[in-house]
Amino acid sequence: MTTQTTAVIDLIIARIDAGTLLPGHPIDEKEMMAECGVSRTPVREALIRLEVDGLVARNARKGAVIFQPSxxxxxxxxxxxxxxxxxxxxxxxxxxxxxxxxxxxxxxxxxxxxxxxxxxxxxxxxxxxxxxxxxxxxxxxxxxxxxxxxxxxxxxxxxxxxxxxxxxxxxxxxxxxxxxxxxxxxxxxxxxxxxxxxxxxxxxxxxxxxxxxxxx
CATH class of the missing domain: 1.20.120.530 (GntR ligand-binding domain-like)
Incomplete structure (x- = not known):
């Protein structure tokens, strides 16, 4: 995992911990790219890693969202x-x-x-x-x-x-x-x-x- 991917993961996790990214909320890839100063690839890699961990889910309409359990x-x-x-x-x-x-x-x-x-x-x-x-x-x-x-x-x-x-x-x-x-x-x-x-x-x-x- 690259340093850039780790930076995106850390940012998303920090927002989950702070309560600024809530269950069901979409993750703005462009915002992540701008804040972390990275290209789209590390953002996509971070989302895949977080999906494996169960913290992110794919939504047909919204794209990647914070996991929202039934x-x-x-x-x-x-x-x-x-x-x-x-x-x-x-x-x-x-x-x-x-x-x-x-x-x-x-x-x-x-x-x-x-x-x-x-x-x-x-x-x-x-x-x-x-x-x-x-x-x-x-x-x-x-x-x-x-x-x-x-x-x-x-x-x-x-x-x-x-x-x-x-x-x-x-x-x-x-x-x-x-x-x-x-x-x-x-x-x-x-x-x-x-x-x-x-x-x-x-x-x-x-x-x-x-x-x-x-x-x-």
Whole structure:
């Protein structure tokens, strides 16, 4: 993969992470060419690579678009992602360092405080804390391959997770889950940490339908 192709991939991923490219949104090839200072070939190569990763889909009318799952696809991806995150939590319980344990305590306290102070009035602020919580746990697992898999899967659902915290009680419930998961990790209870993380991603079908509708 060329440096130019990598630059285009990095730009598209950065926009997915920032929430400026949402599911179903078309990718403007000319804009990518201009911003990255590349020809059409690296852009096309980047889109093929992102399609292989499941982050981009081909649309007969719009061309390349950011992947937008159906309800069934969302639930399938969520099932995989829940297991990846749960595995990470189990490994973290076995491998977490003192420095990362301190980070985990801090972010859990931040989640709890933010939910208590803001409720659902600042979903973007809580979402950033949520990202940090999961990122600390993945780092504590000390498995780079697992970390890459978690990131790729999370990006397929990221836009929907953002919307979840607009709902009353969602941030408070999430913060409560985070505290329970962290308590198991910090106590080195691997199986309990894994089960708690799996339950944390147990969205029912109606919730998934509401999340998809909120983005679409």
């Amino acid at each position: 309800v069934a696809e969302f639930l399938t991806i969520l099932e995989v992602h829940a297991n990846l995150e749960a595995f990470a939590a189990g490994l973290a319980a076995q491998r977490i360092t003192d420095a990362l344990a301190s980070e985990l305590r801090d972010v859990v306290a931040g989640c709890t405080a933010h939910a208590a102070a803001h409720g659902h009035s600042d979903p973007a602020g809580y979402y950033q804390l949520n990202l940090r919580f999961h990122e600390v746990i993945v780092r504590a697992a000390h498995n780079d391959i697992l970390a890459d898999m978690v990131k790729t899967n999370a990006r397929k659902l990221m836009a929907y997770y953002r919307m979840r915290y607009r709902n009353p009680g969602a941030a408070a419930a999430s913060a409560e889950d985070h505290a329970a998961i962290a308590s198991h990790i910090l106590a080195h209870r691997a199986s309990e940490a894994q089960a708690a993380m799996s339950a944390h991603f147990n969205y029912d079908r109606q919730t998934v339908m509401d999340l998809i509708a909120s983005v679409g």
